[in-house]
Amino acid sequence: MNSKFAVIGLGVFGSAIARKLAERGADVMAIDESEDKVQSIANDVAYAVSLDATNKHALESQSIAEMDAVVVSIGSSFQEMILCVFQLQAIGVKQIIARAQGPVQREILTKMGVEHVLSPELEVANNVAEQLTTPGVLMCVNLPDEHEIIEVAAPKKLYGRTLEDIGLRKKYKVNLITVLKKSDDGHRIKGVPGPDTIIDEGDIIMIFGLTKDVNRFIEINA
Numbered sequence: 304m305n306s307k308f309a310v311i312g313l314g315v316f317g318s319a320i321a322r323k324l325a326e327r328g329a330d331v332m333a334i335d336e337s338e339d340k341v342q343s344i345a346n347d348v349a350y351a352v353s354l355d356a357t358n359k360h361a362l363e364s365q366s367i368a369e370m371d372a373v374v375v376s377i378g379s380s381f382q383e384m385i386l387c388v389f390q391l392q393a394i395g396v397k398q399i400i401a402r403a404q405g406p407v408q409r410e411i412l413t414k415m416g417v418e419h420v421l422s423p424e425l426e427v428a429n430n431v432a433e434q435l436t437t438p439g440v441l442m443c444v445n446l447p448d449e450h451e452i453i454e455v456a457a458p459k460k461l462y463g464r465t466l467e468d469i470g471l472r473k474k475y476k477v478n479l480i481t482v483l484k485k486s487d488d489g490h491r492i493k494g495v496p497g498p499d500t501i502i503d504e505g506d507i508i509m510i511f512g513l514t515k516d517v518n519r520f521i522e523i524n525a
Contacts, residue, residue, distance in 0.1 A: 305330045309365075309373045311356045311387060313340040316402060316423060317376035322347050332365065357386040363394060372398035381408055388415060437521055441507065451514050452480065457506040458524035467498035475520040477512030 306329045310321040313335040321344060325331045331348040335341050338353045345351040354361040356377065367373065373396050377384040384401065391399050392415075400419040403409035412420045426445065433443035433453070442454035461469055471479050483490035485505035493500065502508065510517055 306371045307369065308332070309334060309367055309370045310376065311335070311373065312376035312378060312384075312402075313337070313344055314376060314378050316378070317374065318344055320374055320376065325349070332370070334365070357383050357390060359390045359393060362390055367391065368394050368396055370396060372396075372400060374400045374402075376402040378402070378404065384408075385411070385415070388412065388417060392416065437518070439521070445514075449514050450512065451517055452509065452511045453517055453521075454483075454507055454509050455521065457482075457502050457504070457508050458521070459504075460524045461502040461508075462504050464502055465498060466496055466500050466502070469502070471510070471520070475512075475523075476516040477510050477520050480509040480511055483507040483509070 308324050308329050309332040310317050310324070311334045313321065313333055317335075318333075318340070321331050321333045325348045331350075333341065333344050333348045333351040334354060334356055336353060336355060341351045341353045352365060354365070356362060356375075373391055375384060375387055375391070377387060381404070388399060388401055398419070399417050400421065401412050401417045402421045402423065403412055404424065405422070406425075409420050409422055429445050430443050433440050437455075439456040439458065440453055441456065444452040446452065466479060471477050479496055482493040482496050482500060482502065483506065484493050484503070490507055510520065512520075
């Protein structure tokens with residue numbers, strides 16, 4: 304049985320999520336007050352409807368409580384966002400994912416009990432800043448409690464060495480998630496690396512740890 308999701312708010316961000324979920328085989332309900340936005344996505348999702356997402360009865364009429372998760376991406380009015388989230392909580396939606404524009408909105412949504420709060424603008428800004436200030440970093444995902452995941456071109460000092468020899472966890476207090484090996488058509492994921500995995504020139508490594516430990520690892524091996 305396909306997963307069922309609803310996306311409320313069909314701006315650029317919400318529409319992109321709705322289409323991507325649909326592409327992956329999910330049954331997606333796209334919701335917005337704007338009839339034009341609803342029509343623009345109607346052919347890409349299972350169901351698209353125009354309604355007031357702050358109206359509890361309107362949401363209930365679409366069996367919103369049956370969704371596996373609801374993504375709320377109302378960017379025009381934070382007041383409407385809060386009211387929509389409140390109504391979804393009252394209805395008993397299993398999982399709510401809300402988009403916050405800035406730290407204040409994130410804090411408010413978190414205090415409302417929303418466990419999954421997205422801040423795409425902040426995440427993009429952090430990613431760009433990391434790439435500009437740290438040589439070799441290709442991607443950076445900031446996580447709670449000062450942790451992060453980075454994708455970085457393998458430093459030259461690691462070439463030809465095994466993970467056991469490098470000692471990422473023991474020496475640097477970071478974990479290697481996977482290695483992307485260079486191939487004719489780009490890079491391919493190696494899978495779960497073992498202690499005998501060798502880092503070669505052109506490899507990309509994905510590392511998880513405290514931000515200070517990740518930065519220390521990059522600085523030492525730059």
